[in-house]
């Protein structure tokens with residue numbers, strides 16, 4: 629298949645590498661200097677250092693040439709880059725092939741999920757869907773085994789495309805619960821910030837397990853309120869990615885939490901990170917959605933208090949632990 633991967637950060641580069649082994653892949657970056665540097669070194673030294681780009685992987689900063697003849701588009705920018713990239717595609721003024729996206733989050737300001745942004749910007753696409761699940765870019769680039777979910781409301785497209793993209797290094801599962809897969813991928817990043825804070829403060833493994841489990845309950849409540857199936861939360865894009873991101877040292881969102889626990893300010897943390905941490909802008913959107921839908925999301929509220937309202941980690945932990953006791957299903961005991 630001829631595939632255009634749009635966005636050359638860590639994840640776009642890793643996916644392009646993985647698919648270049650079996651498909652005809654072009655990786656597009658908006659920045660021509662970055663493309664020149666990658667072409668010169670055959671490495672993405674800025675976002676995925678130490679991994680050689682195969683000779684078969686084409687690189688370009690020209691969107692029209694990346695898209696020409698492509699049978700599948702894969703948008704792998706941060707969610708903040710999704711709408712601008714879709715608009716650039718629309719501006720090409722030509723029929724487009726099916727499109728997948730791999731960004732995780734709710735769009736800042738609009739609180740929209742990626743599929744809603746895609747529907748607004750490219751309503752005439754023949755098919756569309758999300759790629760999500762537990763997948764650190766570096767491990768995928770190194771060829772280590774990984775399994776992810778390909779979700780689309782068009783179940784036949786999800787199955788057909790999962791079959792076409794499946795490989796022995798990157799196993800694909802089809803799913804037609806697009807909302808569930810997107811919510812799982814978006815909100816686990818918020819939980820990873822919370823877990824990083826708890827681990828950074830030395831709260832121990834009991835606290836970590838509690839955060840992950842109650843985090844999953846929180847994600848599931850929001851997902852179901854948005855129309856998702858609870859079963860999806862038990863899958864790769866739900867529990868799978870939540871476990872990976874909350875516990876994996878490669879997670880940027882977890883690193884944000886660890887650094888908050890060291891007392892660093894958010895601007896300093898983001899500067900040091902040098903990559904996107906989607907949980908930071910998404911936490912605010914998730915809380916907005918939760919308030920709108922009257923879904924109780926105390927861990928998300930605690931992360932927002934830490935990130936945006938100057939609360940101290942000790943304060944938010946005290947607030948979380950001091951809440952009225954509840955049943956595990958969520959009703960108050962008194």
Ligand SMILES: NC(=O)C1=CN([C@@H]2O[C@H](COP(=O)(O)OP(=O)(O)OC[C@H]3O[C@@H](n4cnc5c(N)ncnc54)[C@H](O)[C@@H]3O)[C@@H](O)[C@H]2O)C=CC1
Nearest residue numbers: 636637638639640658705706707709731732764765903904
């Ligand atoms: N890195 C990972 O392990 C994984 C990341 N993801 C998701 O993939 C998305 C991208 O993440 P990364 O590649 O890791 O980010 P990154 O921080 O490594 O790189 C971001 C890339 O996006 C580009 N970009 C930003 N705004 C853009 C725009 N408007 N148009 C075109 N390009 C733009 C930047 O120039 C940069 O190349 C995020 O939503 C992330 O949550 C999903 C699975 C794994």
Ligand SMILES: O=C(CO)COP(=O)(O)O
Nearest residue numbers: 761762763764879880881
């Ligand atoms: O989404 C990811 C793994 O599935 C990457 O997580 P981070 O963005 O926290 O690094």
